[in-house]
Amino acid sequence: MGLHDAGVTVGRNGVERYAPTRINVVICGAGVGGLLAALECYRKGHSVTVLEREPRMSIVGDVVGLNPAALSTIQKYPYLKENMPLKFHDCPISYYSYHGEFITSAMPEWRGSDVEANSGLGIVGQIITRPNHAEVMLAQIRQLGIPIVWGKKVVKYGEAPKDGPAFAETEDGERFEADVIIAADGIHSASREIVKGNVPPVQRTGYYAARTGFSRSDLPDLGPKCHHLFPGDGEADINRVYIGKSSHHVVSTSKDYKEDPSEGTSTNLTPEDVIAVMGDDWDPAVLKLIRHSPGSIVNWSLNFRNPHRHWTSPGGRVVQLGDAAHTFLPTSGNGAVQAMEDAISIAECLRQGGKENVGWSTQVHNVLRYQRVTTIQRTAFVNQDDLDGVDVKEALRRGPEFKVRWGRWMWSHLPEEYAADHYWDALTAIQTGKTFENTNLPPGHVFEDFTMEQELKRQKLKIPSGLKKNGDWTIA
Numbered sequence: 413m414g415l416h417d418a419g420v421t422v423g424r425n426g427v428e429r430y431a432p433t434r435i436n437v438v439i440c441g442a443g444v445g446g447l448l449a450a451l452e453c454y455r456k457g458h459s460v461t462v463l464e465r466e467p468r469m470s471i472v473g474d475v476v477g478l479n480p481a482a483l484s485t486i487q488k489y490p491y492l493k494e495n496m497p498l499k500f501h502d503c504p505i506s507y508y509s510y511h512g513e514f515i516t517s518a519m520p521e522w523r524g525s526d527v528e529a530n531s532g533l534g535i536v537g538q539i540i541t542r543p544n545h546a547e548v549m550l551a552q553i554r555q556l557g558i559p560i561v562w563g564k565k566v567v568k569y570g571e572a573p574k575d576g577p578a579f580a581e582t583e584d585g586e587r588f589e590a591d592v593i594i595a596a597d598g599i600h601s602a603s604r605e606i607v608k609g610n611v612p613p614v615q616r617t618g619y620y621a622a623r624t625g626f627s628r629s630d631l632p633d634l635g636p637k638c639h640h641l642f643p644g645d646g647e648a649d650i651n652r653v654y655i656g657k658s659s660h661h662v663v664s665t666s667k668d669y670k671e672d673p674s675e676g677t678s679t680n681l682t683p684e685d686v687i688a689v690m691g692d693d694w695d696p697a698v699l700k701l702i703r704h705s706p707g708s709i710v711n712w713s714l715n716f717r718n719p720h721r722h723w724t725s726p727g728g729r730v731v732q733l734g735d736a737a738h739t740f741l742p743t744s745g746n747g748a749v750q751a752m753e754d755a756i757s758i759a760e761c762l763r764q765g766g767k768e769n770v771g772w773s774t775q776v777h778n779v780l781r782y783q784r785v786t787t788i789q790r791t792a793f794v795n796q797d798d799l800d801g802v803d804v805k806e807a808l809r810r811g812p813e814f815k816v817r818w819g820r821w822m823w824s825h826l827p828e829e830y831a832a833d834h835y836w837d838a839l840t841a842i843q844t845g846k847t848f849e850n851t852n853l854p855p856g857h858v859f860e861d862f863t864m865e866q867e868l869k870r871q872k873l874k875i876p877s878g879l880k881k882n883g884d885w886t887i888a
């Protein structure tokens with residue numbers, strides 16, 4: 413069965429909705445993945461309710477990178493198609509040595525490609541603030557009348573022993589039942605207690621991200637040597653990455669960033685704490701910017717959970733999505749992207765299988781997604797080699813050839829079509845105990861599992877990674 417075999421009707425807000433499936437879905441967590449899962453499940457004809465721990469949508473937060481694969485169904489929502497692109501920061505990523513020497517500047521890899529042209533969104537930038545993203549997604553959810561119940565912290569997941577409904581239990585003792593529960597509640601999701609197999613613990617990588625954000629008006633005049641950090645009227649978007657001294661530093665400016673330094677769960681640092689770790693041989697403009705940063709600097713510990721194969725409960729009625737299923741380090745630039753791909757995939761798998769196959773459909777989704785997600789998780793360590801472990805002289809010599817690369821296979825993926833095209837073959841493979849061969853990997857890639865420990869050891873021994881040589885990771 414393909415994508416266009418069932419009757420679609422034009423529903424609210426011009427969204428084409430597939431015929432009702434009678435599958436009811438409860439989504440726990442209104443984050444990046446949960447919000448899109450709600451929309452996609454609605455569009456596929458399922459009935460949806462979202463539970464969110466917070467009393468309301470947070471209006472603060474940092475930026476996430478999105479690519480055409482994550483946005484591949486946004487054009488199906490006329491409101492989002494018009495409004496989402498307006499929220500993108502359409503600026504290149506510029507690379508500098510830690511001394512401040514310019515290396516190169518590059519727009520997103522997909523810019524000008526047929527992928528972008530076909531996305532139906534027009535220009536696809538790569539950066540969006542979380543609040544802006546949440547705001548448009550939430551507006552669309554409200555327009556479609558999808559209920560979100562705020563202030564509901566889910567503390568327990570379960571399913572009836574024999575092909576029965578699943579439930580999510582909240583802190584205040586309320587129980588929500590559904591044909592399928594999607595646990596989209598982040599890295600600490602209680603769903604880890606019900607999924608098959610042992611879920612590895614979240615561990616510290618030993619890496620940290622010191623981050624702060626502030627309004628331009630709170631910053632004193634830093635003098636002419638810093639003006640290049642605030643070009644034009646001082647409100648233009650810039651995104652600079654300083655590399656090459658066993659750490660990297662990102663300076664991002666825009667008129668609509670709203671950062672709340674208090675959001676961190678880890679310790680706060682002073683500017684001098686940060687500079688003590690960095691060393692004082694960085695670009696003087698960057699050091700000056702850090703020294704005059706108003707407010708505190710949050711020291712995020714970057715934590716990681718080793719990949720685990722099973723994202724579903726034994727009966728398949730509870731399924732993890734996004735960070736609940738797989739953690740990402742920021743250098744992969746893919747945590748939000750993969751949460752959104754998951755959302756698109758699970759909604760289509762549930763539609764393909766119909767109400768009678770709900771428990772199987774989540775497992776098919778898991779099989780279709782696991783190898784792709786695991787491979788992309790690993791890129792975080794490889795990209796880190798490029799940013800932190802790089803020989804600066806060599807990077808300067810390479811100029812335009814130097815940049816962190818993702819590869820066409822990653823951003824040209826269409827998770828909706830992939831789920832529709834492969835659902836039934838994957839189901840047969842699962843039911844007959846055979847291996848399903850995924851094609852959403854780099855062409856020619858031979859999939860390998862990995863652990864964080866292996867990658868950290870490789871980095872320590874300065875052994876180059878072979879990941880991006882395994883299959884075709886080219887851009888063209």
Ligand SMILES: Cc1cc2nc3c(=O)[nH]c(=O)nc-3n(C[C@H](O)[C@H](O)[C@H](O)COP(=O)(O)OP(=O)(O)OC[C@H]3O[C@@H](n4cnc5c(N)ncnc54)[C@H](O)[C@@H]3O)c2cc1C
Binds near residue numbers: 465
């Ligand atoms: C410092 C940093 C930088 C990052 N940079 C990037 C980047 O450049 N590109 C990128 O793609 N990704 C990036 N990420 C990762 C990205 O933000 C996440 O991977 C992405 O948000 C995952 O989406 P999610 O829906 O799984 O989780 P989230 O977006 O975290 O949403 C989880 C939701 O669940 C709610 N929730 C939590 N617990 C409960 C509960 N018990 N009951 C009910 N609701 C609950 C939360 O309030 C939240 O709304 C970064 C992350 C960090 C920490």
